[in-house]
Amino acid sequence: GNSVTQMEGPVTLSEEAFLTINCTYTATGYPSLFWYVQYPGEGLQLLLKATKADDKGSNKGFEATYRKETTSFHLEKGSVQVSDSAVYFCALRSGRGSTLGRLYFGRGTQLTVWP
């Protein structure tokens, strides 16, 4: 089946620290992978995505590389800012069959960045 496991939070960092949020998946076929972000009081927004193995998604200084060999899509940022404080969700969309379309989400990781 399809599932996403992501690093348990909360994660607390100082400004300019390096961020990694781990995400691994199981999937049928060749999934597309996503990171969504939810800022306080706001809705889910797409942060970045990758649709095939070895693709790197990037946006706002965040990066994630689709690693088929390790079934991972870890989120990284070299220098976090206070404004990055949010909940981050890893998700996959199956590439096969009747489950095509729906997203499978991880449980979310709360990130708090202190000045």
Place this chain on the structure above:
Amino acid sequence: GAGVSQSPSNKVTEKGKDVELRCDPISGHTALYWYRQSLGQGLEFLIYFQGNSAPDKSGLPSDRFSAERTGGSVSTLTIQRTQQEDSAVYLCASSSRKTGEETQYFGPGTRLLVL
């Protein structure tokens, strides 16, 4: 419209009452999804509409939940005989398959509280 809109933004109801939640997808988007976000369960898929095809209802938690999409646009999620465990944020998303992009864009959600 510019984005996915949902109404109401908040809904408080008494146990046993029926509620209707509305979603207006992005104009031209053929796919529409409902998800539920709750503390205990994270983000769960509920139902998926794609064009004129039969909807994927595999995520609906019970027969008290139903959804329809009229004219390929607006969708209504109905919960009959609400229970306290139905309290959650109900999220709607839409995507376009025409471009092959298939990124799901989320609305702000309806926060449902069942007393």
